[in-house]
Amino acid sequence: MSNTVTLNQNSTRADRSKYLAQVAVSKSRSMISLREARENVRCSIKEAAEAAGITERTLKKWEIDCGRADPFAIGRLCKYYGISMSHIHAGKEEDLLTARREASTMEKKTIRVEDIVTLFKHMGRDTTELENFLEEIRGSWEAETKNAPATGIAKAFVQSHM
Structure with missing residues (x-):
């Protein structure tokens, strides 16, 4: 990818999120965001929040960035969604979407x-x-x-x- 992120001991949380997204996409792992997982089972934020025992506001925040989410609540959500926790991207949703776009662009490029x-x-x-x-x-x-x-x-x- 063109904007590859590397990590060191001074890396920020945002850098870690971007790195995790790039690794997930480059290794063809089927990672999805919390929002995508919820939408796949066609349930509302209210239903999912109740199943996890959290507020709708908290779930909305986690769907944007689940890097600081409670792992037990995420586990309950994953069970409710019928997926493994290993399929949820543990970072910002936007980083995952950006990594997918970059990978897609790279696949389309040809070199003369x-x-x-x-x-x-x-x-x-x-x-x-x-x-x-x-x-x-x-x-x-x-x-x-x-x-x-x-x-x-x-x-x-x-x-x-x-």
């Missing part, structure tokens, strides 16, 4: 070979060998596509890459 060559040149590296290799690949691809029948998939492939 030309961009890598440009980057290496900018770093002062010799890219001659890489450029020769890429030219060989382009040459063999062009030879194969010229000899292939220009129908169906081959035609669509040639048109999309020209």
